[in-house]
Amino acid sequence: MSMPTIKAVRAFTVRGGGADYHDQAGGHWIDDHIGTPMGKYPEYRQSRQSFGINVLGTLVVEIEASDGTVGFAVTTAGEIGAFIVEKHLSRFLIGRQVTEIEKIWDQMYFATQYYGRKGVVLNTISGVDLALWDLLAKVRKEPVHALLGGPVRDELQFYATGARPDLAKQMGFIGGKLPLHHVPAEGEEGLKKNIELLAEMRSRCGDDFWLMYDCWMSLDLNYATKLAHKAHEYGLKWIEEALSPDDYWGYAELRKNVPKGMLVTTGEHEATRWGFKLLLEMGCCDIIQPDVGWCGGVTELIKISALADAHSALVVPHGSSVYSYHFVITRQNSPFAEFLMMHPVPDQVVPMFTPLLLDEPVPVNGRMKASALDKPGFGVRLNPEIKLHRPYING
Ligand SMILES: C[C@H](O)[C@H](O)CC(=O)C(=O)O
Ligand SMILES: [Mg+2]
Numbered sequence: 001m002s003m004p005t006i007k008a009v010r011a012f013t014v015r016g017g018g019a020d021y022h023d024q025a026g027g028h029w030i031d032d033h034i035g036t037p038m039g040k041y042p043e044y045r046q047s048r049q050s051f052g053i054n055v056l057g058t059l060v061v062e063i064e065a066s067d068g069t070v071g072f073a074v075t076t077a078g079e080i081g082a083f084i085v086e087k088h089l090s091r092f093l094i095g096r097q098v099t100e101i102e103k104i105w106d107q108m109y110f111a112t113q114y115y116g117r118k119g120v121v122l123n124t125i126s127g128v129d130l131a132l133w134d135l136l137a138k139v140r141k142e143p144v145h146a147l148l149g150g151p152v153r154d155e156l157q158f159y160a161t162g163a164r165p166d167l168a169k170q171m172g173f174i175g176g177k178l179p180l181h182h183v184p185a186e187g188e189e190g191l192k193k194n195i196e197l198l199a200e201m202r203s204r205c206g207d208d209f210w211l212m213y214d215c216w217m218s219l220d221l222n223y224a225t226k227l228a229h230k231a232h233e234y235g236l237k238w239i240e241e242a243l244s245p246d247d248y249w250g251y252a253e254l255r256k257n258v259p260k261g262m263l264v265t266t267g268e269h270e271a272t273r274w275g276f277k278l279l280l281e282m283g284c285c286d287i288i289q290p291d292v293g294w295c296g297g298v299t300e301l302i303k304i305s306a307l308a309d310a311h312s313a314l315v316v317p318h319g320s321s322v323y324s325y326h327f328v329i330t331r332q333n334s335p336f337a338e339f340l341m342m343h344p345v346p347d348q349v350v351p352m353f354t355p356l357l358l359d360e361p362v363p364v365n366g367r368m369k370a371s372a373l374d375k376p377g378f379g380v381r382l383n384p385e386i387k388l389h390r391p392y393i394n395g
Contacts, residue, residue, distance in 0.1 A: 071135025
């Protein structure tokens with residue numbers, strides 16, 4: 001069967017929400033004194049935007065095939081990503097068959113290895129890879145999950161990440177992940193406040209609701225160990241991304257230090273099979289949380305997930321909306337998914353990449369039927385009302 005070839009590759013940037021979900025207007029819960037590695041500097045404590053959490057913005061990658069089919073994907077990489085796609089990666093795409101995903105991934109990774117390996121380059125490669133899967137699935141008139149082996153369950157179950165687990169419980173989610181607000185530099189007083197908030201949410205949510213703390217790389221081993229033991233009293237299910245993503249040794253220690261039954265999770269800022277191999281082989285965590293828009297795309301997530309399965313670790317991808325839903329529904333070792341609450345309060349469910357995408361499915365009563373993912377490709381469209389900017393042109 002002859003397959004269409006790739007005729008054009010276009011990279012756009014967008015500001016204000018979308019895949020760069022930290023790029024929100026003021027007053028949003030996601031930028032309200034959340035603990036970060038920059039929290040040691042008081043002037044960067046109140047707002048993550050103050051140190052530049054939203055400088056990248058969203059990258060949109062569009063790939064057009066010779067039969068006119070267009071695949072696209074969005075990720076966090078902005079103008080730097082657009083440069084990499086247009087000036088470097090497009091050469092590995094133009095003229096290729098739409099089925100050549102594995103070879104294209106290999107060439108993109110090894111051609112950028114001298115300046116890439118992780119971070120924004122891998123975000124960019126992920127964006128191209130996801131656009132290729134969207135394109136191939138559309139050419140085949142199938143959802144991406146069908147290309148990945150098909151659903152292993154009838155529906156997805158979600159926990160919610162946001163400032164109000166109590167409201168998430170009312171909305172039908174199975175758990176709520178709170179952002180940790182105070183860092184070690186805020187001393188005993190900060191630690192007390194961190195525990196008080198958890199205690200308050202536990203009393204509002206009751207004993208059976210999962211509560212987790214997302215520490216966004218802000219702690220040291222000693223503080224994380226102390227927090228875990230104090231939080232155990234309030235039934236903390238897991239402690240997430242407590243340490244720097246480079247501190248594999250610290251994670252391995254933390255996993256030994258936490259109270260029995262508490263899970264250690266990490267990996268949203270990790271990339272590729274080689275990064276996750278370190279986390280898994282060093283026994284750093286119980287659950288890995290690759291972001292499919294950052295870790296290398298679906299092509300790499302397949303490998304990461306197989307590696308995790310062999311280490312008896314669960315894979316619960318970070319955020320990433322439809323790009324993760326199509327994967328999670330096909331994997332036994334991904335029993336539930338994350339839903340990032342993008343409403344500013346957040347007292348209602350809004351699509352995670354709003355306002356950039358149309359037809360983006362959302363959980364209803366904390367669940368999503370597999371049939372909500374049955375449209376060709378990833379099943380989403382770009383909102384034509386959102387202005388795209390193309391800063392570079394390949395060739
Ligand atoms: C809430 C966290 O600080 C971050 O914004 C999102 C995240 O790490 C997660 O969803 O996990
Ligand atoms: Mg996280």
